[in-house]
Amino acid sequence: MSFLEITNIHHTYFTKTSANTALSDVSIQIEEGEFISFLGPSGCGKTTLLSIIAGLIAPTSGTIFLEKKPVKQSSHKIGYMLQQDYLFPWKTIEENIFLGLKLSNRLNDDTRKYTLELLQKMGLGPVEKLSPKQLSGGMRQRVALVRTLATEPKILMLDEPFSALDYQTKLKLEDLVSTTLKAFGKTAILVTHDIGEAIAMSDKIYLFAANPGRVHKTFIIPEELRNLTPFQARGHEQYTKVFQSIWKELESLEFRE
Amino acid sequence: MNSENNTQLLHQKYIDSLKREKKWVRFYQLLIFLLFFSTWEIASQRNWIDPLLFSSPTKIWGLLIDKIQDGTLIANIGITLTETVFGFILGTFLGTLLAAILWWSPFVSRVLDPYLVILNSMPKVALGPILIVALGPGFSSIIAMGAIISIIITTIVVYTAFKEVDPNYLKVLQTFGATRAQSFKEAVLPASFPTIISTLKVNVGLSWVGVIVGEFLVASKGLGYMIIYGFQVFNFTLVLLSLLVIAVFATIMYQFVDFVERKLIKDK
Ligand SMILES: Nc1ncnc2c1ncn2[C@@H]1O[C@H](COP(=O)(O)OP(=O)(O)OP(=O)(O)O)[C@@H](O)[C@H]1O
Numbered sequence: 399m400s401f402l403e404i405t406n407i408h409h410t411y412f413t414k415t416s417a418n419t420a421l422s423d424v425s426i427q428i429e430e431g432e433f434i435s436f437l438g439p440s441g442c443g444k445t446t447l448l449s450i451i452a453g454l455i456a457p458t459s460g461t462i463f464l465e466k467k468p469v470k471q472s473s474h475k476i477g478y479m480l481q482q483d484y485l486f487p488w489k490t491i492e493e494n495i496f497l498g499l500k501l502s503n504r505l506n507d508d509t510r511k512y513t514l515e516l517l518q519k520m521g522l523g524p525v526e527k528l529s530p531k532q533l534s535g536g537m538r539q540r541v542a543l544v545r546t547l548a549t550e551p552k553i554l555m556l557d558e559p560f561s562a563l564d565y566q567t568k569l570k571l572e573d574l575v576s577t578t579l580k581a582f583g584k585t586a587i588l589v590t591h592d593i594g595e596a597i598a599m600s601d602k603i604y605l606f607a608a609n610p611g612r613v614h615k616t617f618i619i620p621e622e623l624r625n626l627t628p629f630q631a632r633g634h635e636q637y638t639k640v641f642q643s644i645w646k647e648l649e650s651l652e653f654r655e
Numbered sequence: 656m657n658s659e660n661n662t663q664l665l666h667q668k669y670i671d672s673l674k675r676e677k678k679w680v681r682f683y684q685l686l687i688f689l690l691f692f693s694t695w696e697i698a699s700q701r702n703w704i705d706p707l708l709f710s711s712p713t714k715i716w717g718l719l720i721d722k723i724q725d726g727t728l729i730a731n732i733g734i735t736l737t738e739t740v741f742g743f744i745l746g747t748f749l750g751t752l753l754a755a756i757l758w759w760s761p762f763v764s765r766v767l768d769p770y771l772v773i774l775n776s777m778p779k780v781a782l783g784p785i786l787i788v789a790l791g792p793g794f795s796s797i798i799a800m801g802a803i804i805s806i807i808i809t810t811i812v813v814y815t816a817f818k819e820v821d822p823n824y825l826k827v828l829q830t831f832g833a834t835r836a837q838s839f840k841e842a843v844l845p846a847s848f849p850t851i852i853s854t855l856k857v858n859v860g861l862s863w864v865g866v867i868v869g870e871f872l873v874a875s876k877g878l879g880y881m882i883i884y885g886f887q888v889f890n891f892t893l894v895l896l897s898l899l900v901i902a903v904f905a906t907i908m909y910q911f912v913d914f915v916e917r918k919l920i921k922d923k
């Protein structure tokens with residue numbers, strides 16, 4: 399059994415007037431330490447799938463096992479960073495990053511120190527006492543990452559973490575996140591609209607199709623690219639090749655719809 | 656260089672014009688005040704208006720000095736102020752508590768929805784006699800009047816604020832395995848804090864109404880009692896004195912809450 403086993407997930411959103419099938423028969427296996435990307439058009443159920451993996455919503459059918467246990471029982475092993483940073487504006491940076499530890503009663507001198515070190519590693523200076531409003535978008539995103547990593551999740555899910563940032567900040571953060579996660583040997587799932595970002599950061603890309611949301615195709619990223627930082631990868635000749643093949647696949651998807 | 660000087664000069668002119676305008680505003684405000692009281696005084700002395708009914712500023716002033724000297728005014732002010740403060744704090748607190756219960760259980764909130772609408776549209780002061788019988792004619796029933804008048808509207812306003820908290824904040828907390836109580840404490844309550852503070856301002860005004868009506872009904876102490884007593888013995892100087900004192904203290908209290916609100920919200 400794989401580290402994370404997603405088996406036959408179906409999900410339908412019910413409202414009074416409609417039943418909207420967001421995911422249909424999604425099965426994915428993820429190994430420990432892998433960096434996975436979910437790529438696909440808007441509305442193909444990427445956020446829904448992350449919410450199901452995080453145990454926030456129960457799928458209509460299907461199962462998810464993390465280390466052989468249903469995710470419901472091990473939700474604190476999963477770190478989930480939402481589509482925006484959602485730092486709490488009424489808390490200081492420090493209170494924000496300690497939040498997960500506080501809620502699970504694990505806040506002590508050791509975990510506190512660990513978390514503040516993470517903040518340092520993210521290249522954030524003495525910002526603990528500041529309010530989120532005083533930080534730039536890129537800094538806030540890094541703080542949100544620290545908040546998610548502070549609880550030492552086994553698996554980290556990032557929902558379009560860089561989409562609201564300017565291009566330069568985005569490229570820098572890609573490198574930072576990639577090297578940090580590699581250093582910790584963390585398993586990660588990245589949701590993105592950006593083909594280039596998916597190629598530069600991941601080991602494997604799942605391309606989703608919409609209506610209903612499903613896995614359309616899987617791309618394994620060549621070894622040469624995996625060992626480079628995202629920024630270096632973007633300059634590699636292999637990058638362009640993979641980009642072309644994914645691009646073609648996306649075009650054919652659009653054509654069929 | 657020249658244009659920089661010019662800008663500075665224009666800016667200075669602009670600031671001066673603002674200052675001048677402010678002075679004129681103050682001047683007219685003072686003028687209205689003086690005109691009002693002097694017209695009142697003259698009209699009363701020349702019998703243009705019935706001096707028995709409308710009294711006059713000098714008579715009211717005289718009575719004010721008397722009442723301060725015999726200590727009854729201060730005592731009555733103290734009583735009414737205490738009742739109002741308790742009333743509005745209690746009203747805000749209970750209203751927020753009720754809102755929390757509604758937020759906690761969406762089912763309860765849907766069940767109670769029509770009752771809230773009914774209670775909100777009902778004139779709460781009409782409950783006065785019942786409260787007085789239930790709680791006894793005194794301090795507690797008057798405070799209850801001051802509170803009850805603001806509870807339901809606070810509940811509705813604060814509950815709406817609770818519901819409008821961005822669900823993604825709750826999602827973040829859920830990813831950390833937060834319980835509903837933790838979600839309330841970490842996100843829902845602090846996010847709605849500004850709304851709660853601003854209901855304080857509304858409630859302070861409402862509580863004055865509740866407390867004064869309560870004192871009318873109980874009729875033993877306080878500024879409301881002074882009005883009712885003055886009315887019964889046909890001493891309208893006393894009635895008007897009480898009214899003016901109420902106006903002054905209600906304004907002071909409102910300004911104080913306003914000040915606290917700005918202080919708290921700026922700190923956030
Ligand atoms: N709470 C909900 N209730 C009803 N329908 C929903 C809900 N959340 C999502 N959907 C629907 O499910 C489908 C998938 O949504 P989802 O947010 O998972 O897509 P996504 O791939 O994350 O899109 P995007 O890239 O725009 O973030 C969409 O058609 C959406 O309208």
Ligand SMILES: [Mg+2]
Pocket residue numbers: 444445446481557
């Ligand atoms: Mg999404």
